[in-house]
Amino acid sequence: MYGLRTESTFDAAHFLTDYHGKCENLHGHRWRVVAYIGVDELQKAGNYKDMVIDFGEFKSALRELTEELDHSFIVEEGSLAPQTLACLEAEGFTLSMLPFRTTAENLARYFFDRLSDRGLPMSQVDVYETPNNCAVYRRG
Numbered sequence: 001m002y003g004l005r006t007e008s009t010f011d012a013a014h015f016l017t018d019y020h021g022k023c024e025n026l027h028g029h030r031w032r033v034v035a036y037i038g039v040d041e042l043q044k045a046g047n048y049k050d051m052v053i054d055f056g057e058f059k060s061a062l063r064e065l066t067e068e069l070d071h072s073f074i075v076e077e078g079s080l081a082p083q084t085l086a087c088l089e090a091e092g093f094t095l096s097m098l099p100f101r102t103t104a105e106n107l108a109r110y111f112f113d114r115l116s117d118r119g120l121p122m123s124q125v126d127v128y129e130t131p132n133n134c135a136v137y138r139r140g
């Protein structure tokens with residue numbers, strides 16, 4: 001199997017719903033997302049001959065997704081009262097609403113699925129919440 005790996009980071013705020021500990025409070029991370037694709041065969045002809053895909057295409061796809069979340073407050077849908085959301089928006093804060101608890105595990109699966117939806121042959125995504133702690137999602 002041949003593989004490519006690229007990575008991107010984003011800064012955002014979040015809190016964990018129904019979590020008992022310090023992470024129930026609003027706090028921030030510089031999340032580091034490392035994405036891997038894998039194929040059995042390289043491209044056979046043309047501009048991308050003997051490549052998995054162009055590094056530039058892979059890098060841009062991941063960056064577009066991390067840019068969507070960068071410098072935002074990532075909120076699990078249903079975790080804040082509508083009035084709270086309205087006040088935050090009225091203050092001009094950027095909210096990123098996601099339909100899951102914002103764990104590193106779920107974010108890894110989120111990036112895996114969003115990149116797969118773009119037609120990339122994903123094999124794994126790692127999401128680091130801190131330099132030492134990383135969640136891995138892989139399939140196939």
Ligand SMILES: Nc1nc2c(c(=O)[nH]1)N=C([C@H](O)[C@H](O)COP(=O)(O)OP(=O)(O)OP(=O)(O)O)CN2
Nearest residue numbers: 015016022023027029102103104105129130133135
């Ligand atoms: N398996 C998981 N465990 C935890 C997650 C997670 O996504 N998956 N997330 C959190 C919190 O978001 C928290 O921010 C992380 O806390 P912690 O590991 O304590 O990180 P710190 O930056 O505070 O690390 P220090 O070692 O204290 O500097 C919790 N667990």
Ligand SMILES: [Zn+2]
Nearest residue numbers: 023027029129
């Ligand atoms: Zn956290």
